[in-house]
Amino acid sequence: MITNKIEKEIEIVLNELEMPLEGVAVTISNRKDLCDYQFDGVFKLAKLYHKNPMEIGSQIVEKLKNNQDYQKVEILPPGFINFTLSDSCINNELNNMLQNEKYNIKMPAKETIVIDYGGPNIAKPLHVGHLRSAIVGEAIKRMLKYMGHNVISDVHLGDYGLQIGQVIYGLQQENISLQDITLEDLERIYPQMSKLCKEDENVKTICATITKDLQDGNEEYQTYFKVIKELSQSDIKRIYDYLDVSFDLWNGESDAYPYITKVTEELEAKHLLKDSEGAKIVEVSKDSDSKEIPPLIYQKSNGAYLYGTTDLGTIKQRSIDYQPDRILYVTDRRQALHFESVFRVCNLLGYKEKFEHLGFGTVNGPDGKPFKTRAGNTPKLEELFEETKQTFLNSSEKNQGMNESDLDILVNAIIKFADLQNNREKDYIFDIKKFSQTTGKTGPYILYTYLRVNKILTQENKQSETLNKIIYNKEDRDLRLKIIELESALKYAVDTRLPSLLANYLYELCVNINAFYEKNHINNLDDVNKKENWLILLALSNNIIKDMLDLLSIKIPERM
RNA sequence: GUUCUAAUAGCUCAGUUGGAUAGAGCGUUAGCCUCCGAAGCUAAAGGUCAGGAGUUCGAAUCUCCUUUAGAACACCA
Numbered sequence: 001m002i003t004n005k006i007e008k009e010i011e012i013v014l015n016e017l018e019m020p021l022e023g024v025a026v027t028i029s030n031r032k033d034l035c036d037y038q039f040d041g042v043f044k045l046a047k048l049y050h051k052n053p054m055e056i057g058s059q060i061v062e063k064l065k066n067n068q069d070y071q072k073v074e075i076l077p078p079g080f081i082n083f084t085l086s087d088s089c090i091n092n093e094l095n096n097m098l099q100n101e102k103y104n105i106k107m108p109a110k111e112t113i114v115i116d117y118g119g120p121n122i123a124k125p126l127h128v129g130h131l132r133s134a135i136v137g138e139a140i141k142r143m144l145k146y147m148g149h150n151v152i153s154d155v156h157l158g159d160y161g162l163q164i165g166q167v168i169y170g171l172q173q174e175n176i177s178l179q180d181i182t183l184e185d186l187e188r189i190y191p192q193m194s195k196l197c198k199e200d201e202n203v204k205t206i207c208a209t210i211t212k213d214l215q216d217g218n219e220e221y222q223t224y225f226k227v228i229k230e231l232s233q234s235d236i237k238r239i240y241d242y243l244d245v246s247f248d249l250w251n252g253e254s255d256a257y258p259y260i261t262k263v264t265e266e267l268e269a270k271h272l273l274k275d276s277e278g279a280k281i282v283e284v285s286k287d288s289d290s291k292e293i294p295p296l297i298y299q300k301s302n303g304a305y306l307y308g309t310t311d312l313g314t315i316k317q318r319s320i321d322y323q324p325d326r327i328l329y330v331t332d333r334r335q336a337l338h339f340e341s342v343f344r345v346c347n348l349l350g351y352k353e354k355f356e357h358l359g360f361g362t363v364n365g366p367d368g369k370p371f372k373t374r375a376g377n378t379p380k381l382e383e384l385f386e387e388t389k390q391t392f393l394n395s396s397e398k399n400q401g402m403n404e405s406d407l408d409i410l411v412n413a414i415i416k417f418a419d420l421q422n423n424r425e426k427d428y429i430f431d432i433k434k435f436s437q438t439t440g441k442t443g444p445y446i447l448y449t450y451l452r453v454n455k456i457l458t459q460e461n462k463q464s465e466t467l468n469k470i471i472y473n474k475e476d477r478d479l480r481l482k483i484i485e486l487e488s489a490l491k492y493a494v495d496t497r498l499p500s501l502l503a504n505y506l507y508e509l510c511v512n513i514n515a516f517y518e519k520n521h522i523n524n525l526d527d528v529n530k531k532e533n534w535l536i537l538l539a540l541s542n543n544i545i546k547d548m549l550d551l552l553s554i555k556i557p558e559r560m
Numbered sequence: 561g562u563u564c565u566a567a568u569a570g571c572u573c574a575g576u577u578g579g580a581u582a583g584a585g586c587g588u589u590a591g592c593c594u595c596c597g598a599a600g601c602u603a604a605a606g607g608u609c610a611g612g613a614g615u616u617c618g619a620a621u622c623u624c625c626u627u628u629a630g631a632a633c634a635c636c637a
Contacts, residue, residue, distance in 0.1 A: 023577080031580060040579055043617070053617085078617070080580060121637075161637060197636090208635095253637095279635050291563045292633075300635045307637050333565085337632055361565095362631080396599075421585095422573070426566080427630075434572065438599055440585045441573095448599050456596050492576060504574065507584085518592095518601045560599075 001106070001487045002093055003027065005069070006037060006083060013063045019049050019056070026083075028485060035072075035082030036481055042079040053079030085481075087471045093484045098465050098540055105487045107148040114152045114318050115141050117330035118240070118247065121158035122232035123167045123186040126239045127378040128371050128430055129332075132360050135419045135553070137330035138245045139499035140358065142551045147494055152322055155240075157252030159229055160310065165211030166193035168224045169203070178227055183235055186228060191377075212304035215257065225254075239381050243412065244553050256313030259320070260305060263312045264298075266349050273298060284344035296341040311342045319353065326354045328497070333359030333425065358497050361427035371430050384432070385411055391436035406557035413443030413554045420503040420552055441507055443554060449510040449517075450545045450556055453538050456522055462535040472530060475519040479512040479537065486544060499552060506548050513541050 006026045014021055021041055029038045042060070046053040057075035064073045069089040075081050097103040117137025120130055137153075145151045170189035171181060197204040214221040233250070240246065267273045273280050278301030285293045296308045318324055329339060339357035346355065365371040371378060389411050393399050402410070418435045422428045438444040471477045489505035492498075522538075525531040546556060 025577075027576075027579095030575095030582095034580080038579090043579080046617085076580075078580080119637090158637060163637080194636095276634080281634075294634055297635045302635085304635090306635065331637095334631060335637080336564085338637085364630095368629085398599090426573090429572065431572075434586080437586075440599090442585085442599085444599055445585095448597080452597050452600080459596075488576090496576085500574085501576085504584090511584090514600065515602095517596080521596065523596050560597095 001491075002085070002089075002484055003037065003488060006039070009064065009067065009069075010039060010041075010060065013060055014045075016063065017059055019045055021045055021048070028488070029082070031082075034076070035074075036085050037083040039081040039083070040079070042075070042081060046079065057081055087477075088469045090471065090477070090480050090484065091467045091469055094467055094480060094537075094540065097483070097486070098467070098536070102146070103486055103544065105490065110148050110150065111325040112150040112152070112322060113144055113326045113328060114154060114322060114324045115144070115328045115330065116154050116156045116314075117141070117328075118155040118245070119158060119331055120155070120236050121161075121163055122229050122236070122252075123163060123190045124232075125183075125187050126236060126381040128363050128381065128384060129378065131381060131384075131415070132363065132419060132424075133330050133332075134240065134243055134245045135416050136358075136360055136424050136499060138243075138553045139420060139502075139551060140328070140330065140497050142553060143490070143494045143499065143502065146490075146547075146551055152249065152318075152324070153247045154249040154251050154318075155236075155247040156314065157229075157233070157236075157250065157254075159225075159252035160211075160215065160254040160257070161307065162197075162207060162211050163190065163194070164214060164225060164228065165207040165209070166190065166197060167228060168210050168214070168221055169193060169207050171224065178223060181227055181231065183231055186232060208300075208302060208304065212300075212302050215304055229254075242385065242408070243416075244555065251314070251317075253307075253310040253314070256310045256317055257305075259313040259316040260309060263309075263316050263349075267298070267345075270349065272345075272348055277301065282341075282345050282348070284341050284348070286344075293337070293340060293344070296345055308338065308342055308345075312345060315342075315346060315351070315353070319351070324353055326356065328356045328358055330358045330360070333361055335359065356497070358424065360424045363430045364427055366429060366431045368429065384415070384435075387432060388414055388436050391432075392438065395436070395438060402560065403558075406559060409555045409557045410444065410447070410560060413447055414438065415443075416552060416554050417443030417446065417503060420499050421507070423500050424498055444560065446506060446510050446545065446549065446554075447556060447560060449513050450542055450549075451560060452517065453513060453542050457535065457539055457542065460522065460531070460535055462532055462539065464532065465536060467533055467536055468529065470529075470533065472533075473519065475512075475516045476534075476537070479516045479541065482509050482512045483537075483541060483544065490548075502548060503552060506545065506552075509541065509544065513538075 003026045007024045010024050010026070021044060024041055026037050026039050029035045042053045042057045045056050054075060054077060057079050060081060061073050061075045064070065069086055070083055071086040072084040073081065115137060117133050119133055120126055141151055141153050167186060167189055170193045171185065176185055193207065197207055210221060214225055267282065272282050274283060279297055280299040281295040281297050283295045297306055298309050299305055315327065318327060336357060336359050343355045363371050389407060392410060392414065415435060421441065471480060485505065490502060493501035520534060522531060522534055549556065
């Protein structure tokens with residue numbers, strides 16, 4: 001990475017000047033009119049060694065001036081050191097990217113990572129609230145895999161909680177026999193019963209009892225459970241297939257049950273389980289807490305287990321099956337406190353895994369309130385896809401002739417890029433109009449850029465894979481500099497688990513490619529060297545687009 | 561009530577350990593197809609970074625206060 005290279009050179013110079021500095025950091029310039037990269041540690045040095053910043057800066061610049069990597073190194077008041085890279089330095093970097101695996105990106109130490117996302121409840125169709133977990137989780141999974149980790153994804157179905165008791169009760173109330181249960185029944189009964197339980201304490205108790213009996217192995221309820229799960233799961237799979245989101249494991253809360261006894265034994269051995277108002281809890285608060293962390297409720301007073309309990313069982317299961325170094329959860333941010341409790345219990349039990357809760361913001365409608373349709377329901381994902389598709393078809397006549405598979409690819413690209421460019425942690429406004437947009441900073445823009453360039457590449461032949469030392473003009477240079485930024489952009493996105501950073505880099509790359517494309521025409525070029533170099537450059541750009549789009553789970557259509 | 565999180569252009573959002581002139585897209589206005597795909601490109605207009613104080617050579621970014629909005633807070637997930 002070019003920043004590391006410059007940092008090392010600065011460190012050497014500082015040692016020569018006998019002014020060592022910890023954490024020398026070079027960053028991409030925010031004044032592209034002045035330089036490519038900048039170093040602003042001079043101010044720290046000035047404070048540390050009680051000298052004038054400009055004076056120190058000049059000494060550093062003097063020592064770096066003759067380095068072949070820089071076309072220009074200068075100090076500007078009040079004390080910024082500005083680096084402008086030489087053409088040969090830029091092209092060396094690019095050639096390294098061309099000639100090595102995965103663009104010469106340095107891979108981190110390999111870890112085994114379980115990533116838990118999606119998290120749909122059975123008996124409930126996927127709605128917009130599930131979209132972010134699926135899209136963001138899938139992108140994080142793919143990024144981690146790209147960086148060489150051993151990644152195991154788990155959809156972690158919500159299949160054994162109170163909602164199942166509610167649905168079973170509802171089915172029985174309506175006398176729907178096992179073989180007649182339909183998906184529509186489930187989708188109708190679930191919200192009905194959920195509402196009823198809030199209104200009627202008695203109904204809630206009955207549903208809770210059914211849930212408890214189910215968990216204890218009641219045969220009748222088990223049969224219901226299997227039918228409901230089968231029906232619901234195949235529908236959930238269908239939607240994830242459409243989104244090109246896939247899971248290695250289709251485990252759920254119910255699969256964690258055999259492991260709960262193990263966790264219970266461990267908790268009892270350490271005397272961590274306490275009785276409180278009839279329930280069993282684990283105290284997790286610490287003296288150092290600035291806020292109160294409520295205890296984890298391990299077992300309800302009626303004996304049933306809860307979300308936290310199954311999460312602990314699941315962790316035990318994963319630990320036995322895969323010995324992960326790290327477990328990631330991609331869920332709504334509102335569950336932060338829940339995960340804090342669970343992770344603390346794991347800590348008390350001495351578990352070695354590292355845990356991360358990657359929360360995301362709430363999906364709101366254009367009015368800033370939780371997303372609802374006009375009928376007052378949360379819209380199903382399927383309806384959203386259909387609406388996006390129709391809007392896309394109507395937006396231009398040329399779309400009407402698109403084949404079905406390219407059309408689905410476009411719908412995916414539109415929805416995913418619109419979601420992914422937002423910061424994961426923030427709430428966001430879900431506006432169907434915005435999500436159907438195809439101009440500007442959108443998925444189609446990226447795809448369009450790729451296809452336009454790809455046409456040139458299929459028409460022309462290049463002979464080699466190595467760039468010479470020449471850069472021909474500003475648009476050319478800007479594009480090359482942006483390509484060099486790939487490694488830092490990707491690493492930053494992976495480290496922070498923020499796919500939005502990768503999406504934004506990809507967009508910026510495309511902006512540079514489009515500027516290049518407008519300015520520099522490649523066909524009819526007499527200068528064969530120039531043509532050859534530009535073809536190599538464009539091929540590299542397009543390979544990056546393709547690979548990064550794949551990390552964001554966006555495919556490329558044949559035509560658009 | 562307590563504790564968190566947020567507030568940046570008309571709208572939706574970026575903004576890497578504090579750095580130089582706060583950036584995009586949409587929308588608005590003005591240009592660019594005899595030339596590789598105009599879903600594109602080039603410009604213009606648009607900001608008291610909620611308000612106030614502090615720390616610092618330097619603050620959208622850190623601290624404190626105020627206002628506004630959202631969320632979490634023991635047997636839902």
